[in-house]
Amino acid sequence: MSEIISIANQKGGVGKTTTAVNLAASLAERGKNVLLIDIDPQSNATTSLGYKRSDYEFNIYHVLQGIKKFSEVVLKTNIQGLSLVPSNIGLVGIEKEFYDPRRKNRELILKQKLDEIRDSYEYVIIDSPPALGPITINVLSACDSVIIPIQCEFFALEGLAQLLNTVSLLRKTINPKLRIKGFLPTMYSKQNNLSKQVLADLSYHFKDKLFHFGKEEECIVVPRNVKLAESPSFGQSIISYAGGSAGSVAYRELASVIMRG
Numbered sequence: 001m002s003e004i005i006s007i008a009n010q011k012g013g014v015g016k017t018t019t020a021v022n023l024a025a026s027l028a029e030r031g032k033n034v035l036l037i038d039i040d041p042q043s044n045a046t047t048s049l050g051y052k053r054s055d056y057e058f059n060i061y062h063v064l065q066g067i068k069k070f071s072e073v074v075l076k077t078n079i080q081g082l083s084l085v086p087s088n089i090g091l092v093g094i095e096k097e098f099y100d101p102r103r104k105n106r107e108l109i110l111k112q113k114l115d116e117i118r119d120s121y122e123y124v125i126i127d128s129p130p131a132l133g134p135i136t137i138n139v140l141s142a143c144d145s146v147i148i149p150i151q152c153e154f155f156a157l158e159g160l161a162q163l164l165n166t167v168s169l170l171r172k173t174i175n176p177k178l179r180i181k182g183f184l185p186t187m188y189s190k191q192n193n194l195s196k197q198v199l200a201d202l203s204y205h206f207k208d209k210l211f212h213f214g215k216e217e218e219c220i221v222v223p224r225n226v227k228l229a230e231s232p233s234f235g236q237s238i239i240s241y242a243g244g245s246a247g248s249v250a251y252r253e254l255a256s257v258i259m260r261g
């Protein structure tokens with residue numbers, strides 16, 4: 001059975017896609033069989049791995065609609081062990097379908113589809129859109145756990161209560177096993193006092209939910225790192241684009257912690 005981990009935060013631009021792509025690549029580098037699902041109409045994870053829209057005909061939208069099976073839309077990537085279910089802007093259409101109150105179990109559409117591939121991969125990583133709408137609800141209903149990237153900037157914790165309430169509500173209702181895998185501070189700058197403040201706030205409120213690797217008092221933070229920002233434009237993960245960079249180190253450490261269970 002695969003472990004299904006989503007990356008979610010309704011705040012935009014906090015590092016969800018960067019985390020999804022590079023965690024998936026780091027797990028694959030460690031020999032794991034990994035599926036990355038892009039379920040954001042912006043399709044940034046798809047593009048980050050070097051795919052253009054014209055390269056593929058079918059995507060996650062067709063799976064959710066029931067027109068295609070997962071196995072029929074999966075793409076290989078240039079990373080051994082990493083497969084991708086691409087997305088497309090057309091996915092915005094599914095939001096309307098998901099909202100339709102006449103549709104039964106509309107929060108569980110993704111979960112039901114995922115049952116089809118649960119035995120095929122060791123890890124399924126899902127990159128979600130910056131909204132707490134029906135797509136993200138489907139993601140949180142389908143996954144075992146969620147990683148919440150927190151950008152180390154002003155307003156970092158804004159909206160977090162709403163996300164945590166949603167997680168808690170879903171746990172009480174349709175997904176009792178859902179847990180918060182952890183908070184991942186992203187775009188951390190040592191020189192920036194605001195970054196330090198956000199990390200201090202996170203440590204104060206959620207100490208047990210930060211990822212620890214090596215020295216227990218230190219948690220994994222993804223530094224602000226230009227290589228991480230550049231790698232998508234080359235269609236590569238940080239592992240192949242700049243394997244020795246600080247960004248790469250952070251995502252490899254995160255993968256190690258995830259593999260430890």
Ligand SMILES: Nc1ncnc2c1ncn2[C@@H]1O[C@H](COP(=O)(O)OP(=O)(O)OP(=O)(O)O)[C@@H](O)[C@H]1O
Binds near residue numbers: 013018
């Ligand atoms: N640690 C980092 N250092 C430097 N740049 C980063 C880092 N993480 C992400 N970025 C850059 O910040 C921008 C936003 O990151 P990303 O796309 O991963 O966020 P997101 O949460 O997925 O955004 P959206 O909400 O739009 O889906 C991108 O240009 C990305 O390359």
Ligand SMILES: [Mg+2]
Binds near residue numbers: 127
């Ligand atoms: Mg994104």
